[in-house]
Amino acid sequence: MQLGVCYYPEHWPEALWADDAARMAAIGIRVVRIAEFAWSRIEPEPGRFDWAWLDRAVQTLHAAGLGIVMCTPTATPPKWLVDAHPDILAHGLDGRVRGFGSRRHSCFSSRSWRAESRRISTAVAERYGQHPAVVAWQTDNEYGCHDTVLSTSPDARAAFRRWLEKRYGSVAALNRAWGTVFWSQEYRSFDEVDLPVGTVTEANPSHRLDWRRFASDEVAAFNREQVQILRRHSPGRPVSHNFMGFFTGFDHHDVAADLDIATWDSYPLGFTQDFFFSPQEKVRWARTGHPDIPAFHHDLYRGMCAGGRWWVMEQQPGPVNWARWNTAPADGMVRAWTWQACAHGAEVVSYFRWRQAPFGQEQMHTGLLRPDSVTAPGGHEAAQVGRELQALGPALTDAPLPQPAVALVLDYPSLWMAQIQPQGADYDPVELCFRVYSALRALGLDVDIVGPHAALGRYAMIVLPAQLHAADDLVQRLAQSAAQLVLGPRAGAKTVDLQWPADGPPGALADLAGARVGRVESLPPGLTETLTWDDGRQASASRWRDHLEPTGEQTVTVARHADGSPAVLRHGRVHTVAGWLDEAGWQTVLGDAARAAGLRPQTLPEGLRISRRGALTFAVNFTDQPLSWRPAADDSAPDAPPPERLLGEEQVAPQGVTIWRT
Amino acid sequence: MQLGVCYYPEHWPEALWADDAARMAAIGIRVVRIAEFAWSRIEPEPGRFDWAWLDRAVQTLHAAGLGIVMCTPTATPPKWLVDAHPDILAHGLDGRVRGFGSRRHSCFSSRSWRAESRRISTAVAERYGQHPAVVAWQTDNEYGCHDTVLSTSPDARAAFRRWLEKRYGSVAALNRAWGTVFWSQEYRSFDEVDLPVGTVTEANPSHRLDWRRFASDEVAAFNREQVQILRRHSPGRPVSHNFMGFFTGFDHHDVAADLDIATWDSYPLGFTQDFFFSPQEKVRWARTGHPDIPAFHHDLYRGMCAGGRWWVMEQQPGPVNWARWNTAPADGMVRAWTWQACAHGAEVVSYFRWRQAPFGQEQMHTGLLRPDSVTAPGGHEAAQVGRELQALGPALTDAPLPQPAVALVLDYPSLWMAQIQPQGADYDPVELCFRVYSALRALGLDVDIVGPHAALGRYAMIVLPAQLHAADDLVQRLAQSAAQLVLGPRAGAKTVDLQWPADGPPGALADLAGARVGRVESLPPGLTETLTWDDGRQASASRWRDHLEPTGEQTVTVARHADGSPAVLRHGRVHTVAGWLDEAGWQTVLGDAARAAGLRPQTLPEGLRISRRGALTFAVNFTDQPLSWRPAADDSAPDAPPPERLLGEEQVAPQGVTIWRT
Amino acid sequence: MQLGVCYYPEHWPEALWADDAARMAAIGIRVVRIAEFAWSRIEPEPGRFDWAWLDRAVQTLHAAGLGIVMCTPTATPPKWLVDAHPDILAHGLDGRVRGFGSRRHSCFSSRSWRAESRRISTAVAERYGQHPAVVAWQTDNEYGCHDTVLSTSPDARAAFRRWLEKRYGSVAALNRAWGTVFWSQEYRSFDEVDLPVGTVTEANPSHRLDWRRFASDEVAAFNREQVQILRRHSPGRPVSHNFMGFFTGFDHHDVAADLDIATWDSYPLGFTQDFFFSPQEKVRWARTGHPDIPAFHHDLYRGMCAGGRWWVMEQQPGPVNWARWNTAPADGMVRAWTWQACAHGAEVVSYFRWRQAPFGQEQMHTGLLRPDSVTAPGGHEAAQVGRELQALGPALTDAPLPQPAVALVLDYPSLWMAQIQPQGADYDPVELCFRVYSALRALGLDVDIVGPHAALGRYAMIVLPAQLHAADDLVQRLAQSAAQLVLGPRAGAKTVDLQWPADGPPGALADLAGARVGRVESLPPGLTETLTWDDGRQASASRWRDHLEPTGEQTVTVARHADGSPAVLRHGRVHTVAGWLDEAGWQTVLGDAARAAGLRPQTLPEGLRISRRGALTFAVNFTDQPLSWRPAADDSAPDAPPPERLLGEEQVAPQGVTIWRT
Ligand SMILES: [Zn+2]
Ligand SMILES: [Zn+2]
Ligand SMILES: [Zn+2]
Incomplete structure (x- = not known):
C-alpha cells in the first residue's frame, strides 16, 4: 500500500511547491492527485491554454519522486464557458436553471457540455498522456455530488425520449412496461413523454425508475467518452474515478466497468453526522465515525473493477466543513482509518488535502498541513503510517486481497x-x-x-x-x-x-x-x-x-x-x-x-473490527479503551506456531491497530 | 345495505372479466363502480371514441346481475388533451405549471377544461345514460385530491376578478370588506387584484378567504355542469361524488347540494398515520384505525344530501400505498368497518378495489383479490359480510337512518x-x-x-x-x-x-x-x-x-x-x-x-363504540380484547322483552361487532 | 421619559379622532407616530395627492397637545405604483418576483423605486416639515422585515457589479479576495459576476459576504436619501428609524450613523416564541418574555446613535398575531416592560398600537384599546405608567443615561x-x-x-x-x-x-x-x-x-x-x-x-434584573413570586443615607418594579 495526497498547486505561491513536494516525499507519500478543479487556470480564456504553470508543477512533483494522478477538470466548467454555452447548465428538479458559483453545474445530457468536455480532456490528455510522472488518471470528480445526476434541461428531456425509444422500440411496449393505462397516462409517441417532475402527486414509478436508469446511463456514457480519450492519449496508464460514500445516484457498477481502478472518498465523521445514524450513534461515534462506514465502502469499491483494484482517493485528515456538525477525529483515528483501508486491500490511501486552503467554500476543511504550513495532527499521523509502512515493507502491506467467504x-x-x-x-x-x-x-x-x-x-x-x-x-x-x-x-x-x-x-x-x-x-x-x-x-x-x-x-x-x-x-x-x-x-x-455455511462467527468486543488479507489479520479499535482480541488458534494445526504480532499492542490500543501474521 | 366494489376492466385482460363478475356476485357484491380514470381508453385520440371495450365490460357486469356506478372520467385528462390545450393545466401556489403524469392536473377555472369536460361527459352520458345496468353516476373522482382546488393559472386569476366583481359590485365595497386601507393595499379596480400568493409576508386574510370561497365555487360550478349533463342524459338515476376524509379544500355542502348521494372514501389506517394523531395514537390504532375516523365521516356525509343518502364508495380492504406508513388491518377490521358503516346508515359499502393492480402508482394498494387473483384477507372478510347480510335480510340492514339527538x-x-x-x-x-x-x-x-x-x-x-x-x-x-x-x-x-x-x-x-x-x-x-x-x-x-x-x-x-x-x-x-x-x-x-338535554351519556369501555338505527344497536370493538357492553334495560318499559342479539357474541369480540334489536 | 403610541387615523372614522386624541392625552401619552403605511391614502392615484384628511388628523392630534412622529410611507408602495413600475418589485432568493398584497415588496436597488421613494417622501416632507406638531421623523418602517434586504432583481445584480467594481477596482483583486481559484470560479470582468444564489451547492463564502455587505449598503443608501430629504425640508427635527429585534439583515450601525434617534420595536412574548429559546424556556417565559430580550435590545440601540438617544417605538401591549404562538402578557408586564425601558434610558416608550384594527393581517394584534374602543388591559397599564411618570417627575425619569462599566x-x-x-x-x-x-x-x-x-x-x-x-x-x-x-x-x-x-x-x-x-x-x-x-x-x-x-x-x-x-x-x-x-x-x-476589573458581580434572584441610571436603581421582577433584592450599602460611605424607595414595594412584586435612589 502506498500513501497519496490531493494537492492544488494553483492555490499556492509557486515558491512553496518544491518544499511541499519534499515534505510529501519525506513523510512517505508516493502519489499526488492534481488538477481536477483547475480548468480556469488551464484555459483562462476561450481557446487560450496556459500550460506553463501546470508543466512546472508536474515537473516539481516529478523531481521529488512523486507519481501523479492527473485529472480531467470537468467538475468545474469556468464562467466564460457557461456564459458562451448557457445550455451547459443543468436544470433542477424545480425546473430552474442551476447557477454558476460552486461546482458540478453542468448537465450530463447537454450536447455542448459533452463536446466541451471532450475538448478540454483531449487537451489535458495530449499534454500529459506520456509524461513519465503520470501514474494514473482520474476522470472528473465525484460524479453526482450535490444531487447532480438528474437534470430537467431541454437536452435531458430530448435525450430521455431517445433513450426510451431505444429501450422499448415501440410506445406500446413502453405503455405496457409502465402500466400507463393506470390513471389514463397512456402515450401515443415517445415525444409525448415528459420527465417525471412537477406532477400533482407521485409520478408513475416505472417512469421514475427509467428516468433514473437513463440518467445513470448518461453518467456512464460521459465517463466512457472521457476514458476513451485518456486511453487513446495515455495508453497503459490506469484510469480511475473517485466515487462517493452512501451515494446511489447512478449505477456504480456500470461506471466502474469502464475503469481500471475504483476509488472513493472516505469521510467517516462527516458521514456519521449526515446520514441515517440515530442521535445516540452520532454522539457515540462523533470522533471515530461508525466503525463500519469505511469498511462498507472499502468492500463495496473492491467489488467494482475487474481485479479488485481500489484506492481511497480522499481520506479525511481532520475536521471537515460540510457536515451538519464537524467534529475533530480522536487522536489516532487518521492512522487507524489508513490501516483499516490497508486491511481491506487498498492500493493507495490518499489524504484530502495536503494543506488547508484559507479561502473558498472549503476553508474550514483541514489538511495534513494547516494553512500556515504547520503540520496538523492528521499530518503527523500520516507520517507515522509512512514510517510504519516503510518498516513493514511491501511484502506485507501488499498482501493478497481479502478473500471473504x-x-x-x-x-x-x-x-x-x-x-x-x-x-x-x-x-x-x-x-x-x-x-x-x-x-x-x-x-x-x-x-x-x-x-x-x-x-x-x-x-x-x-x-x-x-x-x-x-x-x-x-x-x-x-x-x-x-x-x-x-x-x-x-x-x-x-x-x-x-x-x-x-x-x-x-x-x-x-x-x-x-x-x-x-x-x-x-x-x-x-x-x-x-x-x-x-x-x-x-x-x-x-x-x-x-x-x-x-x-x-x-x-x-x-x-x-x-x-x-x-x-x-x-x-x-x-x-x-x-x-x-x-x-x-x-x-x-x-x-x-x-x-x-461452515464459517466461524464470533462475538467481537464492541467497537472492535477484524479483517484478513492472506496470512495477516488486522484488528482496529474504534473505542477509547484498550480491547482484548487475538486470532484463535488453528484447531486443525495444533503444532502451528502462534500468531506473530507485526504491529501494535497485544491489547488493541484505543483508536489503535494490531496486525498479526498467522 | 349493499356491498359494492371499484373495478377497472381496462386494467385486465378481457378474458378475466366474466370470471371477475361471477366472483363478485358470488360473494354478495351488488354494485360496481367503473371508468373514472378511463379517458385515454374511451377517447384514445382526439375525437376518436372507442366504446366497444367499455360496452362489453358493462354488458359483462350486467349479465352477472351487477349494477353499475358509471363515472365521468374527468379526473385524468389524457396527455394528448393537455398537449392540445396547455391552458388546461393547473398552476401551483409557486406559480409553476403542474405537470402531466399523475392525475388531477387540470385547473377548474380553465375555459378549455370546462369545455372539454362537458364534451367527454356528454359523450359518456349519451352512451350509457339509458343503459339498464347503470344504477347511479359518479362525477369525476375525489375533487381536490392532492391540493388541486387552488390554481394560480391566468384563467383562475381572471375568473377570480369576475367573481369578486359579482360579489362586491364595487371595488370600494371590496376595499371595505378586506380592510385594504391596512398596509396601503387599496385597489382602484377589480383588475388590479391578484391572487394572494407570492407576497412578502402573509397576504390579506379576507383576500385569502375570498380566494378559497371562489375556488370552492369553481369546484361546485364544475360539478353542477357535470350533474346537469348526467340529469339530461340519464334522468332518474342518482348522481353522486366521492368526497375525501378530513378534506376542507372546498365547501362540501355546496357541492352536495347538487347531488343525490354523498359518498366518501374510507381509509382508516392511512388517515390514522397521515393526520393529526399523536405518535402514541398512531401506534395504538395502527392496525384498527382510530375508532372515530370512520364514524365522523359517516355522520358528516349522512348530513350532506337531502334525505341523508350516503355510501362508502371506497372502503380500505387491506394495506394501502399512500400513507407515510401503511400497516395491515388487524384480522376482522375490514368486516368491522363495513358493519360500522351499516350502523351509521350507509346504503352501500364499496371496496376499493377488486383486484390489486400490479403496475402504476398504486401497485402497493391492496384489493379484495391479490394481483394473482387469489382472494386477499379483505376479500374473505367482505364475503363474510355478504353472507351475514344475506342472513339478516334487508329489513334489518335497511333499518331507518340514525336519528341522533x-x-x-x-x-x-x-x-x-x-x-x-x-x-x-x-x-x-x-x-x-x-x-x-x-x-x-x-x-x-x-x-x-x-x-x-x-x-x-x-x-x-x-x-x-x-x-x-x-x-x-x-x-x-x-x-x-x-x-x-x-x-x-x-x-x-x-x-x-x-x-x-x-x-x-x-x-x-x-x-x-x-x-x-x-x-x-x-x-x-x-x-x-x-x-x-x-x-x-x-x-x-x-x-x-x-x-x-x-x-x-x-x-x-x-x-x-x-x-x-x-x-x-x-x-x-x-x-x-x-x-x-x-x-x-x-x-x-x-x-x-x-x-x-335529557340524554343518557354513559362511559363506554375504551375502544368500543355504539350506534343506533331504529330498534337496532350496533357495538363495534376496536381492541384486541373482548369487551362487555349491552343495551341498558328500558326503565319506562319494565316488562319489555330483553334485547335480542342478532349478530356477534354477548361479549363483543376483538375487532368484532355485535348487533342487538331492542 | 415620555409615553407614545402608534396611530392610524386612516383606519378609523374621522368622528373618532378627537376623542382618541383626548383619551391619549388623558392617560399621559405625549407623542403619536403616524402615516408609515398611508401611501395609498396620501396619493390615491398617480400624482394626485389627498392631503386634506392627513392635515385634519395632524391638526386634531396637535390640538390635543400631542407631538407627532411623522413617517415616510415607503414601506407599502401601492398597487398602482408597482403596476406602473414593475421593476420596483423585489425578487426572492428563488428568483421569482415577489408579489403585491402585503408590505415591503420593493427592491432597494430598483432605480424606479429609489426615484419614487424620493418623490413621495419629498412630498410628505414639504407638506409637514415645518408643522409645529411634528416633533420627529421616522424613515420607512422596519427595514428588512420579512427577509427583504436581499433581492435578486436585475437592478440588484447590476448594482452589485458596480459595487464590487468600486470596492475592488480590478477583477484580479476580487478574485484574490474571494479565492476564486478554488473550484475554477475565476472571473474575467465584473460583469461575469452573478448573485450567489441558485448554485448547485454552497456559493463562495466571500461572494456571499460581499452580497450581504452590498445589500446592507443599499439599505443605508436608501435611508440616507430619505434622511437628506427630511433634513432639507424639516431642519432641526430629529430623524429616526424603527429597527427590529434579533435582526441582522443589514449593519444597523451603518444605518444609524445617519439618524438622530435609534428606535426599536419590542415584542418580548413574540420573540420568546419565535427565536432560539428552548421549548422549556418558551413555556417558562411564555407570559413575561425572557427577561433579557428587551434589555439586550435597549442596550444595543442605546449604542447606535451619537449621544445614545433611543426609543421603544413599538411596545407590545398585549397578545400579538405573528408569532407561532401568541400568549397574553401576565398582568403587570406591559407596565414592567415600560419601566424596564426607562431603566435602560429610553426617551420614549411608544405602544403599538392605539386601537386594535378589526381588519387586515394584524387584526389579532391587540392595542391599548380593543376594536370597540374599550380600554384593553395594556391600556390600563399604560395609564398607570402615565400616572407614575407624572408623580415621579421628569427630573427622575430623565435621569442620566446608564454608564455601564x-x-x-x-x-x-x-x-x-x-x-x-x-x-x-x-x-x-x-x-x-x-x-x-x-x-x-x-x-x-x-x-x-x-x-x-x-x-x-x-x-x-x-x-x-x-x-x-x-x-x-x-x-x-x-x-x-x-x-x-x-x-x-x-x-x-x-x-x-x-x-x-x-x-x-x-x-x-x-x-x-x-x-x-x-x-x-x-x-x-x-x-x-x-x-x-x-x-x-x-x-x-x-x-x-x-x-x-x-x-x-x-x-x-x-x-x-x-x-x-x-x-x-x-x-x-x-x-x-x-x-x-x-x-x-x-x-x-x-x-x-x-x-x-474591580466590579462587583452578584447573584441575583432568578428572574430579577437590575439597572442603574445615575443615582437610580431599577429592579424588575419577571416571575410571579415576590423577590427580595435591594441595593447594597456603600462600604466607602458608611454614613450615607440608606437607599430611598421611589416606586414599588420593598420586596419586588410579581411582574413588578421597584425603584431606589441611592
Ligand atoms: Zn447492472
Ligand atoms: Zn354554506
Ligand atoms: Zn462597521
Whole structure:
C-alpha cells in the first residue's frame, strides 16, 4: 500500500511547491492527485491554454519522486464557458436553471457540455498522456455530488425520449412496461413523454425508475467518452474515478466497468453526522465515525473493477466543513482509518488535502498541513503510517486481497426501486444494506460487497438485504450456488419494470425461498414486533413486515412473531427474513447461516473490527479503551506456531491497530 | 345495505372479466363502480371514441346481475388533451405549471377544461345514460385530491376578478370588506387584484378567504355542469361524488347540494398515520384505525344530501400505498368497518378495489383479490359480510337512518377562517371538531354532523366546536331551538369577511353565550391550564384560551382556571368553553350538557363504540380484547322483552361487532 | 421619559379622532407616530395627492397637545405604483418576483423605486416639515422585515457589479479576495459576476459576504436619501428609524450613523416564541418574555446613535398575531416592560398600537384599546405608567443615561460571517451574544452593547462573544484599553474577506490572547464537554470547541476539558474561551473577569434584573413570586443615607418594579 495526497498547486505561491513536494516525499507519500478543479487556470480564456504553470508543477512533483494522478477538470466548467454555452447548465428538479458559483453545474445530457468536455480532456490528455510522472488518471470528480445526476434541461428531456425509444422500440411496449393505462397516462409517441417532475402527486414509478436508469446511463456514457480519450492519449496508464460514500445516484457498477481502478472518498465523521445514524450513534461515534462506514465502502469499491483494484482517493485528515456538525477525529483515528483501508486491500490511501486552503467554500476543511504550513495532527499521523509502512515493507502491506467467504449483494436498480416506492417513510434500502453488513462485521466475518452480475461461485454465504428485483440470471446463479442464502425483506418484490411480479413477492426467488408473501406492511415508529426463535432467542423487528407463507413441507419456520406467524423461514440453505431486524436479530440470523455455511462467527468486543488479507489479520479499535482480541488458534494445526504480532499492542490500543501474521 | 366494489376492466385482460363478475356476485357484491380514470381508453385520440371495450365490460357486469356506478372520467385528462390545450393545466401556489403524469392536473377555472369536460361527459352520458345496468353516476373522482382546488393559472386569476366583481359590485365595497386601507393595499379596480400568493409576508386574510370561497365555487360550478349533463342524459338515476376524509379544500355542502348521494372514501389506517394523531395514537390504532375516523365521516356525509343518502364508495380492504406508513388491518377490521358503516346508515359499502393492480402508482394498494387473483384477507372478510347480510335480510340492514339527538355543526368557511388565521401553530379546527366528536361518541351518543344551514329544530343538543363565523340565520335558529348549546373556543370570533366583529367575539352569539371575550391567546406546547369544576372535577386545556367575561347575572362560571378566571360558562342552556380541552374536559362539558338535554351519556369501555338505527344497536370493538357492553334495560318499559342479539357474541369480540334489536 | 403610541387615523372614522386624541392625552401619552403605511391614502392615484384628511388628523392630534412622529410611507408602495413600475418589485432568493398584497415588496436597488421613494417622501416632507406638531421623523418602517434586504432583481445584480467594481477596482483583486481559484470560479470582468444564489451547492463564502455587505449598503443608501430629504425640508427635527429585534439583515450601525434617534420595536412574548429559546424556556417565559430580550435590545440601540438617544417605538401591549404562538402578557408586564425601558434610558416608550384594527393581517394584534374602543388591559397599564411618570417627575425619569462599566461588542459583519459559515448547524452567533449578555445581566452588571468602531476607553471590561473578524483598529483600541477582555470562541477566526487568517485564529487577536487555535470543531447535540476550573468549579460546553494552544509562559490555563486541554485561558487581562458555555460557565468566566476589573458581580434572584441610571436603581421582577433584592450599602460611605424607595414595594412584586435612589 502506498500513501497519496490531493494537492492544488494553483492555490499556492509557486515558491512553496518544491518544499511541499519534499515534505510529501519525506513523510512517505508516493502519489499526488492534481488538477481536477483547475480548468480556469488551464484555459483562462476561450481557446487560450496556459500550460506553463501546470508543466512546472508536474515537473516539481516529478523531481521529488512523486507519481501523479492527473485529472480531467470537468467538475468545474469556468464562467466564460457557461456564459458562451448557457445550455451547459443543468436544470433542477424545480425546473430552474442551476447557477454558476460552486461546482458540478453542468448537465450530463447537454450536447455542448459533452463536446466541451471532450475538448478540454483531449487537451489535458495530449499534454500529459506520456509524461513519465503520470501514474494514473482520474476522470472528473465525484460524479453526482450535490444531487447532480438528474437534470430537467431541454437536452435531458430530448435525450430521455431517445433513450426510451431505444429501450422499448415501440410506445406500446413502453405503455405496457409502465402500466400507463393506470390513471389514463397512456402515450401515443415517445415525444409525448415528459420527465417525471412537477406532477400533482407521485409520478408513475416505472417512469421514475427509467428516468433514473437513463440518467445513470448518461453518467456512464460521459465517463466512457472521457476514458476513451485518456486511453487513446495515455495508453497503459490506469484510469480511475473517485466515487462517493452512501451515494446511489447512478449505477456504480456500470461506471466502474469502464475503469481500471475504483476509488472513493472516505469521510467517516462527516458521514456519521449526515446520514441515517440515530442521535445516540452520532454522539457515540462523533470522533471515530461508525466503525463500519469505511469498511462498507472499502468492500463495496473492491467489488467494482475487474481485479479488485481500489484506492481511497480522499481520506479525511481532520475536521471537515460540510457536515451538519464537524467534529475533530480522536487522536489516532487518521492512522487507524489508513490501516483499516490497508486491511481491506487498498492500493493507495490518499489524504484530502495536503494543506488547508484559507479561502473558498472549503476553508474550514483541514489538511495534513494547516494553512500556515504547520503540520496538523492528521499530518503527523500520516507520517507515522509512512514510517510504519516503510518498516513493514511491501511484502506485507501488499498482501493478497481479502478473500471473504461471505458476499453481500448490492444492486443499484433495486435500491432505486425502494427509494421510489419506500412504502414506509423510514424504509431506506441503503441503511438496510449497511445494518446487515454491520452485523456481519460484528460477527468477525469478512465480506465482499458485489453487484448482481458478479460471479458468486466461490462464496459460502450470500446475503441479499435489499434485492427488490432479482433478474433471472441472478436467480440462476443463486440456484446453482451451494452457499447459504439470506434474503432480506422485500426480496424479489418487483419486476424489472418496477411492477408487482405475476405471482407476487418474492417473484423469481419463490422457489429458492420456499415461500410466498401474502401481503406486506410498513410499520410506524414505535410499532415493534417481538420475534422468538425455537430455542428461545428473541429479537425485535420494525419498519417492515412481509407476511410470509411457506409453500411446502420443507420450509421451516425458525422464528415467529408474537401472533405465531413466520418471521424467519428456512428452506434448505435459504433463509428468508420478514422484517427490518434489530442488531441482535440480524446477528442471530446471519450467525446461524454462517455456522450452516461452515464459517466461524464470533462475538467481537464492541467497537472492535477484524479483517484478513492472506496470512495477516488486522484488528482496529474504534473505542477509547484498550480491547482484548487475538486470532484463535488453528484447531486443525495444533503444532502451528502462534500468531506473530507485526504491529501494535497485544491489547488493541484505543483508536489503535494490531496486525498479526498467522 | 349493499356491498359494492371499484373495478377497472381496462386494467385486465378481457378474458378475466366474466370470471371477475361471477366472483363478485358470488360473494354478495351488488354494485360496481367503473371508468373514472378511463379517458385515454374511451377517447384514445382526439375525437376518436372507442366504446366497444367499455360496452362489453358493462354488458359483462350486467349479465352477472351487477349494477353499475358509471363515472365521468374527468379526473385524468389524457396527455394528448393537455398537449392540445396547455391552458388546461393547473398552476401551483409557486406559480409553476403542474405537470402531466399523475392525475388531477387540470385547473377548474380553465375555459378549455370546462369545455372539454362537458364534451367527454356528454359523450359518456349519451352512451350509457339509458343503459339498464347503470344504477347511479359518479362525477369525476375525489375533487381536490392532492391540493388541486387552488390554481394560480391566468384563467383562475381572471375568473377570480369576475367573481369578486359579482360579489362586491364595487371595488370600494371590496376595499371595505378586506380592510385594504391596512398596509396601503387599496385597489382602484377589480383588475388590479391578484391572487394572494407570492407576497412578502402573509397576504390579506379576507383576500385569502375570498380566494378559497371562489375556488370552492369553481369546484361546485364544475360539478353542477357535470350533474346537469348526467340529469339530461340519464334522468332518474342518482348522481353522486366521492368526497375525501378530513378534506376542507372546498365547501362540501355546496357541492352536495347538487347531488343525490354523498359518498366518501374510507381509509382508516392511512388517515390514522397521515393526520393529526399523536405518535402514541398512531401506534395504538395502527392496525384498527382510530375508532372515530370512520364514524365522523359517516355522520358528516349522512348530513350532506337531502334525505341523508350516503355510501362508502371506497372502503380500505387491506394495506394501502399512500400513507407515510401503511400497516395491515388487524384480522376482522375490514368486516368491522363495513358493519360500522351499516350502523351509521350507509346504503352501500364499496371496496376499493377488486383486484390489486400490479403496475402504476398504486401497485402497493391492496384489493379484495391479490394481483394473482387469489382472494386477499379483505376479500374473505367482505364475503363474510355478504353472507351475514344475506342472513339478516334487508329489513334489518335497511333499518331507518340514525336519528341522533345531538348535532355537531361543521361549517367549511369557519374552518377556512381558522386555517387562514390559526393564531397558534397547532390550532387545527378540523382536529378540534374531531376531538369533540370523539368525546361525544365515547359518551355513547349518536351524532349528526350538519352544516350551518341545516334544520336544527329536532336536536336536544347542538355542539359548535369551531364556528368562527355565525351567520345571523344560524344564530336565529340556535336562539329558537330549545337545545342545549355548546360553543367551542373562538365561536363567533369573525365576521363573514374575516374581520373582528364590531363588539368582539363571540359576535352575534354574545346574547346566547351571556358573555364576551376580552382577549384571546394561543398557548405553546407544554403550557397547560388546569381547570376545576365547582364539584371538584378537573381537566386541562392547552393551545387556546378565550378570556371570557360574563355579561350578566345569569351567566354562571362552572369551571375556572387556576387563576380563578372562567374556563367554562353556562348561560341558561348555552355552555361556552374557553379553551382546547383534553379528552376528560370535553367529556365533562358534553356529558353535563347531555344530561341537561335529557340524554343518557354513559362511559363506554375504551375502544368500543355504539350506534343506533331504529330498534337496532350496533357495538363495534376496536381492541384486541373482548369487551362487555349491552343495551341498558328500558326503565319506562319494565316488562319489555330483553334485547335480542342478532349478530356477534354477548361479549363483543376483538375487532368484532355485535348487533342487538331492542 | 415620555409615553407614545402608534396611530392610524386612516383606519378609523374621522368622528373618532378627537376623542382618541383626548383619551391619549388623558392617560399621559405625549407623542403619536403616524402615516408609515398611508401611501395609498396620501396619493390615491398617480400624482394626485389627498392631503386634506392627513392635515385634519395632524391638526386634531396637535390640538390635543400631542407631538407627532411623522413617517415616510415607503414601506407599502401601492398597487398602482408597482403596476406602473414593475421593476420596483423585489425578487426572492428563488428568483421569482415577489408579489403585491402585503408590505415591503420593493427592491432597494430598483432605480424606479429609489426615484419614487424620493418623490413621495419629498412630498410628505414639504407638506409637514415645518408643522409645529411634528416633533420627529421616522424613515420607512422596519427595514428588512420579512427577509427583504436581499433581492435578486436585475437592478440588484447590476448594482452589485458596480459595487464590487468600486470596492475592488480590478477583477484580479476580487478574485484574490474571494479565492476564486478554488473550484475554477475565476472571473474575467465584473460583469461575469452573478448573485450567489441558485448554485448547485454552497456559493463562495466571500461572494456571499460581499452580497450581504452590498445589500446592507443599499439599505443605508436608501435611508440616507430619505434622511437628506427630511433634513432639507424639516431642519432641526430629529430623524429616526424603527429597527427590529434579533435582526441582522443589514449593519444597523451603518444605518444609524445617519439618524438622530435609534428606535426599536419590542415584542418580548413574540420573540420568546419565535427565536432560539428552548421549548422549556418558551413555556417558562411564555407570559413575561425572557427577561433579557428587551434589555439586550435597549442596550444595543442605546449604542447606535451619537449621544445614545433611543426609543421603544413599538411596545407590545398585549397578545400579538405573528408569532407561532401568541400568549397574553401576565398582568403587570406591559407596565414592567415600560419601566424596564426607562431603566435602560429610553426617551420614549411608544405602544403599538392605539386601537386594535378589526381588519387586515394584524387584526389579532391587540392595542391599548380593543376594536370597540374599550380600554384593553395594556391600556390600563399604560395609564398607570402615565400616572407614575407624572408623580415621579421628569427630573427622575430623565435621569442620566446608564454608564455601564461593561461593553459587549456586537459586530454585524462578524455575525454575517458566522451565519454564512456556521460550521455547526446550531452555531447561531446572535444567540451566543444573547447568552453572554444574559449571563452578565444575571450577575447584576449593566452593559453597553457597542459596535466595533465604538470608543472603548471608559470600560473596565469588554466582552467580544462573536467577533469573527477583528479589524486592526479594533485590535489597537483593545490593546490600548486597560479593561479585562473576554474573547468568545471563533474570535479573530476570519479575515475581512472571510478567509482563514494567515496565522490562523485568533488572527490579529493572537498577541492579546497569548494563544493560537490549532484546529476547531463543532459538536453535535448531546456531545457535551465537562470543564473544570483549578478551584474545582465545573461547567459544561457544547456546540463548538477551539483547540487552544497557549503561545507563551504568561498564558495560564484556568479551566480544562476532561482530556486536560485548555477550555479557558487567561493572558494578563485577556480571557479566551474555547467553547459555547452553558449558563454556569459564562457566569463563572464573566464573574471572574468582572472581579478582576474591580466590579462587583452578584447573584441575583432568578428572574430579577437590575439597572442603574445615575443615582437610580431599577429592579424588575419577571416571575410571579415576590423577590427580595435591594441595593447594597456603600462600604466607602458608611454614613450615607440608606437607599430611598421611589416606586414599588420593598420586596419586588410579581411582574413588578421597584425603584431606589441611592
Ligand atoms: Zn447492472
Ligand atoms: Zn354554506
Ligand atoms: Zn462597521
